Amino acid sequence: MSPLAEFWEARDIWRDPLLASVMAGALLGFLGVYVVLRRTVFVSAALTQLSTLGLIVALLVEERLGVEHEHAGVQLLVALAFSVGGALLLGTAGIGRRLPGETGVGLAYVLAGALVVLGANRLLHVAHDFNSMVFGNAVAVPLGDLLVLAAATLACAAIHTIWQKELVFVSFDRETAEAMGLRAPLWNGILYFTIGLAIPVSARALGALPAFAFLTIPAAAALLLVGRLRPAFALATALGALAAAGGYVLSWRWQIPTGATMVTLAGVLVLPGAVAAWLRR
Amino acid sequence: MTAPLVRLAGVSIGYGGRPLLSGIDLAIGPGDLLAVVGPNGGGKTTLLRTLLGVLPPVAGRREQATPLRVGYVPQRDHVDALWPLTALDVVLMGRIRLAGPGRRLGAEDGERAGAALARVGLADLAGQPFRTLSGGQRQRTLIARALAAEPELLALDEPTSGMDPAAELSAMDLLRELQRGGLAVVMVSHRLEVVANFARTLAFADQERKLWRTGPLDEMLTPAGLSALYGREVRVREEQGRRFVYPADGPGGGA
Numbered sequence: 157m158s159p160l161a162e163f164w165e166a167r168d169i170w171r172d173p174l175l176a177s178v179m180a181g182a183l184l185g186f187l188g189v190y191v192v193l194r195r196t197v198f199v200s201a202a203l204t205q206l207s208t209l210g211l212i213v214a215l216l217v218e219e220r221l222g223v224e225h226e227h228a229g230v231q232l233l234v235a236l237a238f239s240v241g242g243a244l245l246l247g248t249a250g251i252g253r254r255l256p257g258e259t260g261v262g263l264a265y266v267l268a269g270a271l272v273v274l275g276a277n278r279l280l281h282v283a284h285d286f287n288s289m290v291f292g293n294a295v296a297v298p299l300g301d302l303l304v305l306a307a308a309t310l311a312c313a314a315i316h317t318i319w320q321k322e323l324v325f326v327s328f329d330r331e332t333a334e335a336m337g338l339r340a341p342l343w344n345g346i347l348y349f350t351i352g353l354a355i356p357v358s359a360r361a362l363g364a365l366p367a368f369a370f371l372t373i374p375a376a377a378a379l380l381l382v383g384r385l386r387p388a389f390a391l392a393t394a395l396g397a398l399a400a401a402g403g404y405v406l407s408w409r410w411q412i413p414t415g416a417t418m419v420t421l422a423g424v425l426v427l428p429g430a431v432a433a434w435l436r437r
Numbered sequence: 438m439t440a441p442l443v444r445l446a447g448v449s450i451g452y453g454g455r456p457l458l459s460g461i462d463l464a465i466g467p468g469d470l471l472a473v474v475g476p477n478g479g480g481k482t483t484l485l486r487t488l489l490g491v492l493p494p495v496a497g498r499r500e501q502a503t504p505l506r507v508g509y510v511p512q513r514d515h516v517d518a519l520w521p522l523t524a525l526d527v528v529l530m531g532r533i534r535l536a537g538p539g540r541r542l543g544a545e546d547g548e549r550a551g552a553a554l555a556r557v558g559l560a561d562l563a564g565q566p567f568r569t570l571s572g573g574q575r576q577r578t579l580i581a582r583a584l585a586a587e588p589e590l591l592a593l594d595e596p597t598s599g600m601d602p603a604a605e606l607s608a609m610d611l612l613r614e615l616q617r618g619g620l621a622v623v624m625v626s627h628r629l630e631v632v633a634n635f636a637r638t639l640a641f642a643d644q645e646r647k648l649w650r651t652g653p654l655d656e657m658l659t660p661a662g663l664s665a666l667y668g669r670e671v672r673v674r675e676e677q678g679r680r681f682v683y684p685a686d687g688p689g690g691g692a
Contacts (some may be wrong), residue, residue, distance in 0.1 A: 193520055318539045325530045328520050332579075335489045335509035336586055337534045383521050383566055 177400040180358035185396020188375030205268035209240030212275035243352030377392035380429025448497030459643040472632035507582030531585030572599030
């Protein structure tokens with residue numbers, strides 16, 4: 157049997173994970189345009205750490221309470237609370253006038269990272285594959301996770317379709333938007349809510365580090381290739397989906413780690429833009 | 438007498454409850470052209486933000502005609518040129534408040550934005566990426582965006598920074614023309630010579646010296662007043678109907 161036929165035969169196994177990867181890649185690719193243009197790449201790194209921390213906290217509490225069966229929904233809710241809460245805090249509030257805003261982001265990143273390691277160290281249950289959680293291994297995605305991801309993707313798509321002009325204005329020039337009567341904290345809050353929502357639901361399929369990578373790499377590739385905002389959003393969405401799908405298929409074919417393959421493929425997709433940018437110099 | 442569009446009564450401006458400048462009484466009405474001058478860090482931008490309602494007063498009262506359409510021109514450096522937007526895209530942002538949340542901008546918005554660009558002399562550059570425009574062209578694009586909002590009050594923070602003298606003159610001519618058409622204009626500027634020849638009312642703001650004064654241009658633009666504001670001797674000379682302001686100990690000071 158040819159590799160392609162073999163792959164097709166196994167479609168009941170890969171269909172849901174592949175679908176989840178494509179949705180997550182597209183969603184994060186789109187949002188990544190805001191992340192890159194607002195120069196908040198480090199905020200998205202901190203949020204992926206906070207999301208993982210939320211998951212670890214949920215697992216620890218379940219263990220300590222002696223819950224026999226894991227509740228994926230509860231775990232996701234706690235991860236969402238950490239991610240959305242962190243997004244609203246880091247994205248819309250400063251830490252006073254004595255320190256620059258990125259200091260708070262850095263603190264959140266390193267502290268959440270340290271607590272993830274400490275929390276994972278205290279987990280007794282051997283079933284928790286820490287590497288898969290962080291680096292991604294989208295071998296199996298439960299139907300519930302897939303539906304939650306689809307709902308989150310639809311919600312983000314609706315919000316960004318209806319209010320794109322407000323979100324772009326506030327992101328591009330907050331001061332003027334506010335002076336001209338837009339409620340900048342509200343629009344910033346909505347934008348960061350969608351980012352905070354997208355990270356944990358995507359990380360369930362891709363892993364935390366690939367989720368962070370997809371918030372940066374497809375957008376960077378798109379912004380290097382096109383010079384207009386709308387095409388950049390469309391291209392970043394498509395590249396995110398392509399890298400996720402392609403990475404999944406290649407990892408299946410070559411039996412290599414899924415998350416790392418997706419990220420590497422996304423990195424390869426930056427090359428055309430990088431070459432084009434170099435030629436334009 | 439026309440009711441003011443916006444008024445500050447006994448206001449203290451500042452951040453986090455700490456006043457920078459106190460005792461500010463100011464009313465801006467249709468056709469006013471107020472220039473706020475003062476040293477760096479003197480509180481000029483804070484005053485502007487308070488006037489527009491972006492920053493709450495630390496004390497006192499701010500009143501405005503409701504709803505007030507505002508056009509705002511920020512300092513050019515505050516706008517990130519990284520974004521892949523054309524000049525027209527930027528100007529269209531001025532229409533967002535008028536369109537309302539969630540409503541798409543239509544053909545009329547495009548026409549108004551194009552007209553605003555034409556008014557600042559940039560009609561040919563509508564499709565040009567904002568980031569490739571010169572400093573002066575970017576500044577004029579930001580002025581066009583403010584005009585596209587069909588404002589009753591136009592607020593500008595260092596509007597002529599980065600412009601060459603010809604562009605600066607035409608920008609100030611435009612502001613005066615708008616003011617004569619009934620638009621209220623408030624601008625913050627370092628360029629004393631510019632405001633000396635265009636403003637009708639002048640305000641001095643310096644939080645370090647706790648100085649706040651406002652009045653008609655001719656009363657305010659005196660060597661004594663300016664010297665008190667800047668802490669060094671400043672002279673004012675008028676030649677062929679044009680005012681020149683310069684430090685006494687600088688070039689031309691001995692003249």
